[in-house]
Amino acid sequence: MRLSRSLIPTLKETPAEAQIASHRLMLRAGMIRQMASGIYAWLPTGYKVLSKIAQIVREEQDAIGAQEVLMPTIQSADLWRESGRYDAYGKEMLRITDRHDRELLYGPTNEEMITAIVRDNIKSYRDLPQMPYHIQWKFRDEVRPRFGVLRGREFLMKDGYSFDLNYEGAVHTYRTIMLAYMRTFQRIGVTAIPMRADTGQIGGDLSHEFHILAPTGESGVFYDAAFEAGDALGVTDVNAFYEQVTTIYAATDEKHDTAVWDGIPTERRREGRGIEVGQIFYFGTKYSEAMNFAVTGPDGQKFYPEMGSYGIGVSRLVGAIIEARHDEAGIIWPDAIAPFKAAILNLRQGDAGTDALCEKLYAALGADALYDDREERAGQKFAEADLMGHPWQMIVGPRGAAAGIVELKRRATGERFELPVEEALAKVRG
RNA sequence: CGGAGCGUAGCGCAGCCUGGUAGCGCAUCAGUCUGGGGGACUGGGGGUCGUGGGUUCGAAUCCCGCCGCUCCGACCA
Numbered sequence: 001m002r003l004s005r006s007l008i009p010t011l012k013e014t015p016a017e018a019q020i021a022s023h024r025l026m027l028r029a030g031m032i033r034q035m036a037s038g039i040y041a042w043l044p045t046g047y048k049v050l051s052k053i054a055q056i057v058r059e060e061q062d063a064i065g066a067q068e069v070l071m072p073t074i075q076s077a078d079l080w081r082e083s084g085r086y087d088a089y090g091k092e093m094l095r096i097t098d099r100h101d102r103e104l105l106y107g108p109t110n111e112e113m114i115t116a117i118v119r120d121n122i123k124s125y126r127d128l129p130q131m132p133y134h135i136q137w138k139f140r141d142e143v144r145p146r147f148g149v150l151r152g153r154e155f156l157m158k159d160g161y162s163f164d165l166n167y168e169g170a171v172h173t174y175r176t177i178m179l180a181y182m183r184t185f186q187r188i189g190v191t192a193i194p195m196r197a198d199t200g201q202i203g204g205d206l207s208h209e210f211h212i213l214a215p216t217g218e219s220g221v222f223y224d225a226a227f228e229a230g231d232a233l234g235v236t237d238v239n240a241f242y243e244q245v246t247t248i249y250a251a252t253d254e255k256h257d258t259a260v261w262d263g264i265p266t267e268r269r270r271e272g273r274g275i276e277v278g279q280i281f282y283f284g285t286k287y288s289e290a291m292n293f294a295v296t297g298p299d300g301q302k303f304y305p306e307m308g309s310y311g312i313g314v315s316r317l318v319g320a321i322i323e324a325r326h327d328e329a330g331i332i333w334p335d336a337i338a339p340f341k342a343a344i345l346n347l348r349q350g351d352a353g354t355d356a357l358c359e360k361l362y363a364a365l366g367a368d369a370l371y372d373d374r375e376e377r378a379g380q381k382f383a384e385a386d387l388m389g390h391p392w393q394m395i396v397g398p399r400g401a402a403a404g405i406v407e408l409k410r411r412a413t414g415e416r417f418e419l420p421v422e423e424a425l426a427k428v429r430g
Numbered sequence: 431c432g433g434a435g436c437g438u439a440g441c442g443c444a445g446c447c448u449g450g451u452a453g454c455g456c457a458u459c460a461g462u463c464u465g466g467g468g469g470a471c472u473g474g475g476g477g478u479c480g481u482g483g484g485u486u487c488g489a490a491u492c493c494c495g496c497c498g499c500u501c502c503g504a505c506c507a
Contacts, residue, residue: 011441011442011456011457012441012457013455013456014441014442015442016436016442016500017499017501019500019501027441036498036499037498092505092506108507109507138507142505142506143505144431144500144503144505146501209507218506276506278507312507313507345466347465348466377465377466377469378465379465379466379468379469380468381466381468382466382467383468386467395466397465397466398465407466
């Protein structure tokens with residue numbers, strides 16, 4: 001992308017409504033624009049990040065055998081009457097009436113819908129287990145949206161659901177998905193810690209929340225430093241992994257157990273703040289019973305499948321990652337989800353040698369590069385590149401161009417390297 | 431849902447109290463100089479002052495309604 005032809009409206013000043021770093025930086029870096037309270041349009045760079053996160057989530061779901069589907073945003077009220085949640089859900093649910101006075105709603109989640117779909121199409125125990133998921137926009141009419149995409153009303157979520165033959169199968173699925181989540185967050189490039197959680201209105205008795213550590217998080221968290229090492233991810237056996245992860249201490253302030261805490265060596269105790277970016281639930285037959293989803297077992301008898309649901313807040317992750325990774329100058333993207341791997345900064349637009357070298361770099365990197373080819377001064381280009389947070393800056397001025405040298409700056413560390421063109425490209429490509 | 435505010439140019443704001451030709455900085459456009467951390471100078475463009483009504487010779491300014499947005503609290507992926 002050439003910056004001169006892009007829709008990346010950066011701001012020098014911060015819009016008044018943005019209170020926290022991620023909201024401020026997303027607006028200033030031109031990633032999003034607010035369209036209504038808690039509702040945002042995603043501009044090119046914001047949408048690139050959102051898509052890259054979604055893609056990693058998708059790949060890790062597919063890797064454990066989950067199947068991607070796409071359910072609609074609009075649902076029928078009747079579906080929710082079956083589970084009894086139409087009345088229970090309250091004002092957070094956006095209710096809509098169509099031209100025939102039929103009652104509809106903009107889905108805040110999809111347990112009912114997926115249960116109906118599987119119920120209507122799966123009749124035999126032989127077709128279990130099932131693990132469908134989708135990545136779709138949700139709407140929850142929050143009383144007070146705030147913090148930009150961290151607490152919007154409309155948000156993009158990966159929600160997955162599982163249907164198993166029995167409790168043992170359901171627990172295995174639960175653990176499998178927990179491991180997939182840990183791998184997902186690790187690939188994205190953030191530390192997310194699973195913590196025992198309440199099940200809230202979804203119901204059930206086994207649940208974990210995943211928190212990204214960030215000073216501005218809404219929850220206080222206490223955890224064992226062992227999580228920082230990511231040791232458990234090396235474990236490939238699901239049950240061994242689960243055993244290891246759940247025996248390391250981690251709790252939000254709501255569930256903090258000071259007795260256990262005191263038993264952890266002082267040097268391993270970590271206290272901080274966390275942003276919830278995912279939650280997983282096992283809830284048994286709550287929905288399969290309520291919605292009369294029974295399949296025929298090997299003995300010819302009907303039984304209700306054991307269910308669970310699993311969510312990752314994809315749009316929230318964008319904000320949460322920025323909360324965890326930024327400095328005074330701007331965003332510091334992890335390589336895996338950066339909108340561009342590198343910015344090419346042409347410090348002397350119009351200088352033949354400089355232009356030629358920049359074009360060469362741009363041709364080599366293609367869509368992975370944002371080429372700042374504007375008639376702007378060096379200072380502004382540096383400032384905006386730092387703001388947008390590209391992992392690498394490829395700095396090209398007349399002196400370097402004449403010598404065939406590219407100056408590389410690593411955003412995260414501030415390290416600088418002066419390298420010949422091919423070596424610089426190799427480093428950026430990783 | 432309780433409490434408190436704010437809507438004036440793309441963004442940040444002043445003007446309102448005490449009614450009288452709508453301003454400043456940044457951004458933007460043209461040009462000149464400049465050229466390694468949001469540079470300087472000259473000139474230009476851009477506004478139904480959220481919206482509807484009322485008071486008045488005259489309303490951004492005073493009064494009433496409505497809409498939108500934000501902050502604190504309770505709630506929450």
